[in-house]
Amino acid sequence: MIVPSFIQTHTVLSRHASVLKYGLHILRTKRLYARKPGSRDEQIKEQDRFSHMSISQLDKEFDLFNDTVTRMVDLGFAPGNWLLYAQKRLSEVHSVEPHKLNTICTVVGFDILFCQAPKGTYSIQGNIYSQNAHSNILDLLKKRTYILEEARKKSQLNSESSTKDNIEADITRLASKVSSLTIENKLAYFDQDMDLDRYQADLILSDLTTAFLQRDGFFNNTMAKPFIRSRENELLRQPLVNPHEAHLDLADAAMLLCCDSLAKNGTFVLRLADVRPGDQGLGLLQRRLEKMFQSVERWRFDHVDPRLSLKEVFFICKKKLNKTYDKYDLFDVRQIQVEAKP
Ligand SMILES: C[S@@+](CC[C@H](N)C(=O)[O-])C[C@H]1O[C@@H](n2cnc3c(N)ncnc32)[C@H](O)[C@@H]1O
Numbered sequence: 013m014i015v016p017s018f019i020q021t022h023t024v025l026s027r028h029a030s031v032l033k034y035g036l037h038i039l040r041t042k043r044l045y046a047r048k049p050g051s052r053d054e055q056i057k058e059q060d061r062f063s064h065m066s067i068s069q070l071d072k073e074f075d076l077f078n079d080t081v082t083r084m085v086d087l088g089f090a091p092g093n094w095l096l097y098a099q100k101r102l103s104e105v106h107s108v109e110p111h112k113l114n115t116i117c118t119v120v121g122f123d124i125l126f127c128q129a130p131k132g133t134y135s136i137q138g139n140i141y142s143q144n145a146h147s148n149i150l151d152l153l154k155k156r157t158y159i160l161e162e163a164r165k166k167s168q169l170n171s172e173s174s175t176k177d178n179i180e181a182d183i184t185r186l187a188s189k190v191s192s193l194t195i196e197n198k199l200a201y202f203d204q205d206m207d208l209d210r211y212q213a214d215l216i217l218s219d220l221t222t223a224f225l226q227r228d229g230f231f232n233n234t235m236a237k238p239f240i241r242s243r244e245n246e247l248l249r250q251p252l253v254n255p256h257e258a259h260l261d262l263a264d265a266a267m268l269l270c271c272d273s274l275a276k277n278g279t280f281v282l283r284l285a286d287v288r289p290g291d292q293g294l295g296l297l298q299r300r301l302e303k304m305f306q307s308v309e310r311w312r313f314d315h316v317d318p319r320l321s322l323k324e325v326f327f328i329c330k331k332k333l334n335k336t337y338d339k340y341d342l343f344d345v346r347q348i349q350v351e352a353k354p
Contacts, residue, residue, distance in 0.1 A: 063093035077101035089121030212275035218266035221285035306331035
């Protein structure tokens with residue numbers, strides 16, 4: 013069959029266009045990672061140093077890790093600089109060894125990449141755009157509250173019985189405990205309505221953006237796949253190719269999580285890694301945050317060190333006004349009422 017020449021030209025052109033598109037993506041990615049001078053190791057050290065510097069400076073200025081914080085979530089935690097800092101500071105304020113922090117606090121790291129959380133803390137792998145991931149975070153906070161409350165009750169009972177030395181009471185207590193030791197009972201406990209404010213987080217940190225340079229796990233597909241996938245996966249690719257809009261979208265997703273998962277009076281720290289100065293989207297984001305929090309402050313690193321002129325901006329949001337916030341109201345979306353058919 014003879015294919016008309018204009019169709020042949022179109023096919024060749026579209027093939028060229030997709031090769032060009034792929035080439036541009038490679039160039040952009042290379043430029044992003046090649047921007048900083050130095051070897052791979054030096055770049056990794058610099059990224060870690062900067063992360064550590066930002067969280068410690070924020071903590072100094074806004075007293076983030078105080079003794080009212082026992083439950084916290086770190087969104088986009090890999091490779092774990094902020095989480096390590098949180099573990100160290102919370103173990104100091106609660107006077108417990110860092111690897112035993114889970115006996116008092118629930119510290120959760122969340123990331124799309126697989127990353128081992130330090131001992132005494134927890135990690136969840138998931139995509140912040142998935143509703144399921146939000147439920148998993150709340151679920152873990154709920155289960156941990158149950159475990160900590162049970163442990164507290166147990167130690168209270170132990171100290172009471174040792175002082176009273178009442179063997180009869182001990183036997184009755186143990187018998188009732190043994191009878192309730194079934195998996196069904198535990199599951200029933202999780203299903204029952206535990207008041208949300210008993211397990212919501214006191215502090216949520218969000219640093220969702222392009223992943224840092226991969227430092228280990230090259231042999232392991234589980235770790236390396238998401239890096240490779242970022243070329244194919246439209247959402248994961250966005251912070252690389254369309255940074256300004258992507259960071260606003262990631263901020264919205266983190267803000268949605270705060271509606272249910274952050275406690276009343278809780279604190280939300282939001283980092284946007286790359287913003288356009290004067291972007292109207294930033295103003296809109298701030299107005300939305302002001303609906304949910306009593307105080308919202310924009311913070312930049314160059315205010316600490318004027319030599320640093322970074323593209324990043326932080327929002328420090330304190331004192332969430334209510335236990336929950338209506339997501340439709342937050343985004344000014346009217347709920348569509350579906351009328352039931354007669
Ligand atoms: C700059 S790194 C965070 C660094 C971290 N705060 C630290 O101190 O080490 C940003 C993280 O956000 C994660 N991320 C990006 N998009 C995500 C998404 N849609 N869901 C979950 N995590 C995401 C990336 O995998 C990456 O690890």
